[in-house]
Amino acid sequence: MFIIALANQKGGVGKTTTAVTLASGFSQHLKNTLLIDLDPQGHIAFSFGVEKTPGLYRWLVMDERLDEVIQNVRPGLDILSSDKRTESVKRHITLMDFRETLLFDRLRNSNYDVILLDMAPSLDVLHINGLIASDWVLIPTRPDAMAVDGVKEILLTMGEISQRGHQFAGYSILPTFFDRTTRETVTQFQDIVHAFGNKVLPPIPQDTRVRESAAYGKTLWEYSPNSPAMVGYQEGKIQVGGYKQIVDRLLEVIDG
Amino acid sequence: MANRNLQRRSILDPAVADLLAGMENKQAEARLPRREREKKAKERAKIRARRDQRVTYDLPPQLKQAMFDLAESLSLPASQLVTLALHRFMEAYAAGQIDISKYKKPSKSPRYDWKLDFPPEWWQN
Numbered sequence: 426m427f428i429i430a431l432a433n434q435k436g437g438v439g440k441t442t443t444a445v446t447l448a449s450g451f452s453q454h455l456k457n458t459l460l461i462d463l464d465p466q467g468h469i470a471f472s473f474g475v476e477k478t479p480g481l482y483r484w485l486v487m488d489e490r491l492d493e494v495i496q497n498v499r500p501g502l503d504i505l506s507s508d509k510r511t512e513s514v515k516r517h518i519t520l521m522d523f524r525e526t527l528l529f530d531r532l533r534n535s536n537y538d539v540i541l542l543d544m545a546p547s548l549d550v551l552h553i554n555g556l557i558a559s560d561w562v563l564i565p566t567r568p569d570a571m572a573v574d575g576v577k578e579i580l581l582t583m584g585e586i587s588q589r590g591h592q593f594a595g596y597s598i599l600p601t602f603f604d605r606t607t608r609e610t611v612t613q614f615q616d617i618v619h620a621f622g623n624k625v626l627p628p629i630p631q632d633t634r635v636r637e638s639a640a641y642g643k644t645l646w647e648y649s650p651n652s653p654a655m656v657g658y659q660e661g662k663i664q665v666g667g668y669k670q671i672v673d674r675l676l677e678v679i680d681g
Numbered sequence: 682m683a684n685r686n687l688q689r690r691s692i693l694d695p696a697v698a699d700l701l702a703g704m705e706n707k708q709a710e711a712r713l714p715r716r717e718r719e720k721k722a723k724e725r726a727k728i729r730a731r732r733d734q735r736v737t738y739d740l741p742p743q744l745k746q747a748m749f750d751l752a753e754s755l756s757l758p759a760s761q762l763v764t765l766a767l768h769r770f771m772e773a774y775a776a777g778q779i780d781i782s783k784y785k786k787p788s789k790s791p792r793y794d795w796k797l798d799f800p801p802e803w804w805q806n
Binding site: 614615622625628657665666670 | 692693694696697699700701703704705708732
């Protein structure tokens with residue numbers, strides 16, 4: 426089992442879209458995948474065209490079994506969805522002993538090959554739980570100064586967690602909403618690459634089809650598998666970036 | 682003294698390095714005077730248009746040199762001479778004038794069943 430947390434304290438950087446698209450990609454590569462929504466907005470269920478449910482609340486607060494609260498949304502892909510009751514989960518956890526390792530303890534014996542945690546853009550107890558439970562942290566970021574500051578904040582939090590004894594297998598930074606024609610994107614991308622080197626993954630191009638697919642309750646694999654966000658840029662003879670390449674990169678990490 | 686034969690390793694994801702290099706080139710190009718920019722754009726369009734015509738084959742060095750020498754002596758592009766030679770070969774092959782069976786030998790390659798074994802005297806002057 427390999428757990429990947431998608432985190433950035435800045436909102437609107439593409440965490441949920443990335444989580445949905447990668448989870449679908451892993452399941453298509455025959456990885457038994459679970460996607461957990463840790464964000465009270467509940468947009469994971471919305472993205473797959475199913476109703477939001479208080480799955481996380483029932484699992485963590487009502488102590489129901491995981492297999493009773495998950496929803497199977499595609500072959501080999503289950504989701505544990507959230508809704509506004511996830512706010513109560515945070516209050517409940519805050520009162521517990523060993524509250525920061527609750528998610529880690531609950532997921533430890535799971536049978537999934539890959540678990541993705543879609544985190545809320547905040548720094549609360551659920552966020553810390555997600556980081557502690559994860560092997561790998563994927564940090565989507567828009568190429569703008571505030572989102573890049575969010576990357577720095579996540580890395581500082583990961584540093585604090587590591588000092589308390591949790592070992593991350595690693596992390597990656599994923600530039601999203603990438604528009605290579607603007608000077609600001611080039612400048613921010615250069616800064617990110619110079620600061621983080623090989624931690625930076627090929628970017629996801631800005632693509633209107635991403636918004637359209639969410640509106641139809643379809644994943645990008647279903648709605649527009651050859652759109653720029655999926656296949657990236659043509660750079661000479663090779664394709665650069667796009668979610669298909671990111672799935673391949675992460676499968677290399679997952680399979681060791 | 683430091684070993685100068687060592688090759689510097691790239692610490693970037695290869696796709697990221699390619700993309701960054703392309704973007705930096707374009708940014709540098711945008712700062713050039715208009716005439717230079719137009720010249721670069723024309724060169725790029727020419728390279729793009731020729732992309733489908735480009736091919737890489739392994740040839741015996743002697744044959745490659747002979748083709749180069751002939752092109753030089755006739756003051757012609759080697760690509761056009763090779764095009765003529767291959768076209769004539771395809772016509773002759775289609776007309777049954779070329780028998781490749783006498784050169785055919787089983788191949789140990791996992792990809793091919795056969796290989797062509799050419800007489801060594803072909804490459805001796």
